[in-house]
Structures are given as structure tokens and as C-alpha cells.
Amino acid sequence: xxxxxxxxxxxxxxxxxxxxxxxxxxxxxxxxxxxxxxxxxxxxxxxxxxxxxxxxxxxxxxxxxxxxxxxxxxxxxxxxxxxxxxxxxxxxxxxxxxxxxxxxxxxxxxxxxxxxxxxxxxxxxxxxxxxxxxxxxxxxxxxxxxxxxxxxxxxxxxxxxxxxxxxxxxxxxxxxxxxxxxxxxxxxxxxxxxxxxxxxxxxxxxxxxxxxxxxx
Ligand SMILES: [Zn+2]
Numbered sequence: 001x002x003x004x005x006x007x008x009x010x011x012x013x014x015x016x017x018x019x020x021x022x023x024x025x026x027x028x029x030x031x032x033x034x035x036x037x038x039x040x041x042x043x044x045x046x047x048x049x050x051x052x053x054x055x056x057x058x059x060x061x062x063x064x065x066x067x068x069x070x071x072x073x074x075x076x077x078x079x080x081x082x083x084x085x086x087x088x089x090x091x092x093x094x095x096x097x098x099x100x101x102x103x104x105x106x107x108x109x110x111x112x113x114x115x116x117x118x119x120x121x122x123x124x125x126x127x128x129x130x131x132x133x134x135x136x137x138x139x140x141x142x143x144x145x146x147x148x149x150x151x152x153x154x155x156x157x158x159x160x161x162x163x164x165x166x167x168x169x170x171x172x173x174x175x176x177x178x179x180x181x182x183x184x185x186x187x188x189x190x191x192x193x194x195x196x197x198x199x200x201x202x203x204x205x206x207x208x209x210x211x212x213x214x215x216x
Contacts, residue, residue, distance in 0.1 A: 004145055016093070021209055030075060046063070073103065
């Protein structure tokens with residue numbers, strides 16, 4: 001799952017306006033940001049196998065530190081606690097929500113991944129495999145993203161025109177990643193992932209958080 005995770009960011013923002021959207025963009029992809037870092041460092045492993053799933057060539061055979069159930073819970077608690085410390089005076093409820101946003105990544109990944117998500121260590125791997133059913137996977141991602149955006153902006157759709165255009169571009173980006181040729185190496189996909197998550201967080205800051213500050 002890629003763009004669908006951002007649907008959670010927008011849905012959370014609809015409930016708690018105090019949390020910046022760029023922060024929620026990082027939160028929902030936090031496990032993948034660290035996955036990219038760990039792959040670059042050689043701590044977690046991925047093989048590029050063309051045709052491995054119907055929608056991407058990633059054999060994610062070793063990622064216990066970022067995509068294990070127990071470690072994902074640990075990262076979520078750590079991120080929520082860090083938010084509480086850094087974003088003072090954050091309400092404890094906001095920090096809890098930010099932590100849950102981090103954990104939502106694992107839950108949504110569970111829907112689409114092959115059984116490559118370990119429940120503990122590198123064992124007991126789960127995944128419902130929607131990556132192999134593009135006719136469901138693609139619309140699901142688009143629906144999550146655009147549904148979340150609608151929840152967030154339904155009271156003032158005019159204010160969010162450029163953000164909806166951004167959402168449609170994200171759907172196009174998702175299609176590109178599905179149908180583009182396989183990445184040349186594990187390092188290339190890790191760098192692309194980290195770069196995409198940082199750039200998209202910057203874009204949503206530009207489109208929404210920056211304006212929120214000048215409106216305040
Ligand atoms: Zn992931």
C-alpha cells in the first residue's frame with residue numbers, strides 16, 4: 001500500500017485539527033521510511049523479482065524491525081511519545097492518535113502484502129495479498145485516499161481544490177509505480193521510497209499547513 005495510507009492522515013486531520021498534516025503524512029509512512037533506511041544500511045532485505053506480485057516486484061523476505069507486528073507497535077508508541085515531548089503542549093489524546101496513525105500503516109499493509117509481515121521476529125508471517133488482485137487493490141487505495149480527503153475538507157471543499165488535484169496526481173503516481181519497469185536495485189527502491197515520503201510531506205505542508213498558519 002502506498003497512497004492509501006494518506007487517507008488515514010486526512011481522516012485523522014478531520015478529527016483533530018491541531019496535528020499538522022505533514023506530521024500525519026510522515027506518521028502513516030513512518031514504518032516505510034525506516035524500512036528504506038534499514039534496507040540502505042543492510043539491516044533489512046528485499047529482492048527485486050520481476051513478476052513477484054501482480055503489481056510490484058518486491059520480495060520482502062526480511063523486515064522484522066519495521067514491519068513485524070510487535071516492532072510496529074513499538075515504533076507507534078515511540079512516535080506518539082516523541083510527539084508528546086516535541087509538540088508541547090500537545091494534548092495526550094493527539095499524541096495517542098498520532099501513535100495510532102503510525103500503527104495504521106501495518107494494518108493497511110496487512111491487506112495488500114503477501115504473507116511477508118512477521119508477527120514476531122522473522123516468524124509467523126501474514127498478509128492477505130491484495131497486491132495480486134489489482135482490480136481491487138488500485139481502487140481501494142484511491143478510495144481510501146480520496147475518501148479521507150473528502151472527510152477532511154467536506155465543510156470547505158473550495159479551500160482544498162489544489163489539494164484534491166494533488167490527490168489525483170497521487171493516484172497517477174500510484175499507477176506509474178504499478179506499471180513502471182522494476183527498479184534496478186534494492187537501494188534504488190529504498191531511496192525512491194524515502195525521497196517520495198519526504199517530498200510528499202513537504203508538498204502537503206505547502207498546500208495546507210502553511211496556509212493554516214497564515215489563517216491563524
Ligand atoms: Zn509498509
